[in-house]
Amino acid sequence: MNDYTFPADFLWGAATSAYQIEGSPTADGAGRSIWHRFSHTPSNTYLNQTGDVACDHYRRYKDDVALMGELGLNAYRFSIAWGRIFPEGTGRVNQKGIDFYSRLVDELLERDIEPNVTLYHWDLPEALDNRGGWLNRDIANWFADYAATMFDALGDRVAMWSTLNEPWVVMDGGYLFGVMAPGHSNLFEAPLVTHNLLRAHGCAVQRFRSSSAGNNGKIGLVVNLEPKYPASQSAQDLDTVRRTDAYMNRQYLDPVFLGNYPEELNEIFGEAWPSWPDEDLRLIGQPIDFLGINYYTRKVERYDAELLPLRAKAVPQVESTQTGTSWEVFPEALTRILLWVKERYGDVPLYITENGAAFYDPPHPIDGKIEDPLRVEYYRQHLRAAHDAISKGVNLRGYFAWSLLDNYEWALGYSKRFGLVHVDYSTQTRRIKSSGRYYAKVISSNGAALAE
Numbered sequence: 001m002n003d004y005t006f007p008a009d010f011l012w013g014a015a016t017s018a019y020q021i022e023g024s025p026t027a028d029g030a031g032r033s034i035w036h037r038f039s040h041t042p043s044n045t046y047l048n049q050t051g052d053v054a055c056d057h058y059r060r061y062k063d064d065v066a067l068m069g070e071l072g073l074n075a076y077r078f079s080i081a082w083g084r085i086f087p088e089g090t091g092r093v094n095q096k097g098i099d100f101y102s103r104l105v106d107e108l109l110e111r112d113i114e115p116n117v118t119l120y121h122w123d124l125p126e127a128l129d130n131r132g133g134w135l136n137r138d139i140a141n142w143f144a145d146y147a148a149t150m151f152d153a154l155g156d157r158v159a160m161w162s163t164l165n166e167p168w169v170v171m172d173g174g175y176l177f178g179v180m181a182p183g184h185s186n187l188f189e190a191p192l193v194t195h196n197l198l199r200a201h202g203c204a205v206q207r208f209r210s211s212s213a214g215n216n217g218k219i220g221l222v223v224n225l226e227p228k229y230p231a232s233q234s235a236q237d238l239d240t241v242r243r244t245d246a247y248m249n250r251q252y253l254d255p256v257f258l259g260n261y262p263e264e265l266n267e268i269f270g271e272a273w274p275s276w277p278d279e280d281l282r283l284i285g286q287p288i289d290f291l292g293i294n295y296y297t298r299k300v301e302r303y304d305a306e307l308l309p310l311r312a313k314a315v316p317q318v319e320s321t322q323t324g325t326s327w328e329v330f331p332e333a334l335t336r337i338l339l340w341v342k343e344r345y346g347d348v349p350l351y352i353t354e355n356g357a358a359f360y361d362p363p364h365p366i367d368g369k370i371e372d373p374l375r376v377e378y379y380r381q382h383l384r385a386a387h388d389a390i391s392k393g394v395n396l397r398g399y400f401a402w403s404l405l406d407n408y409e410w411a412l413g414y415s416k417r418f419g420l421v422h423v424d425y426s427t428q429t430r431r432i433k434s435s436g437r438y439y440a441k442v443i444s445s446n447g448a449a450l451a452e
């Protein structure tokens, strides 16, 4: 039998993000975000659903931390809503917003759960979007001021910080294809957004190093990686995955770790891809302490001349299990991507900061229990794949399941459930699913239960 025991100080966590769970988006003086505006604009989201209530976590955070205790988590990844801290995006600080996150951190620490804070998980203050948002070069300083405010407010208790969650989605969904806030689709904007996101990241890292939080704490970046597999060995298909791999997997990591953007971005964006000042690349390429990787699936792709700008078409893998978001379940690519990161970027400490699956399993009509066998299997297989990477020498320090709770899945509204814990949105009742119980068992055995 395989031994799936993990290193002794491994972090076993779950992840969430502010707009997806908190609700009360304008409470206590908070400023509206682009997600508030986007979701309140007709036809942008599934059934026009918004994050106005979500999981009501803003008011129920104590119960939710108690649930984390019940699952045995020793870490929790959450994000801060920038607009709760700076209602106008810059300038005046809203103390009540800081107080909320401060109370949450205290509650976690009381239960020995390590807080892992993400500063930006997509909910840009609307006031900043009105000034150009991620298109405005000044955003690097706006973001760094906000980050420094949080380092000062929580740095005595929070040791793990991430600047941005999935910059690729901000650019691709928010500015190139328009399916996420702020809903632009503009080939010429996308490169500017990529670059300003990375400059903001760099400025925040710089501020961290000169803050007292930087003395003991660690700072990193969270990216979503999706291994690309060619549909055939034809030159065109191989070329396609070279491009899509650069676009999705190397666009943010090459500049951060190697000091340069991948060449392929010129090919993809053409005249929309500018050349950047060296000093920007130096700012972006500052050392970070860890990398967070969000992994959900892989893609098999083939060449398609019509589908600009990438000229790639995903080929559905109909023989595999598909999740509720039509993502193929493919655990071995998790091992592959972890090994690839180590090989390409060196031995940086890694965390899996998100991994999970949407499936719909309703409560049993009589006893209310939720059996979600496909999600149990998803976790079993992906945690085994993570362990496999550690056995092969990857410096993986922790794993965060997405997500603690069923929650607001962006443009898909409440139609996709990713939680270890079921949320009845009409009563806000939480019920731990069988996947939550399974994860608790894995945690209490430090991985050994994965052998079963």
Ligand code: FCB
Pocket (backbone or CB within 6 Å): 017, 020, 165, 166, 169, 224, 294, 354, 402, 409, 410, 418
């Ligand atoms: C990731 C996001 C997270 C959630 C999961 C399903 O891309 O970071 O907020 O939506 O996907």
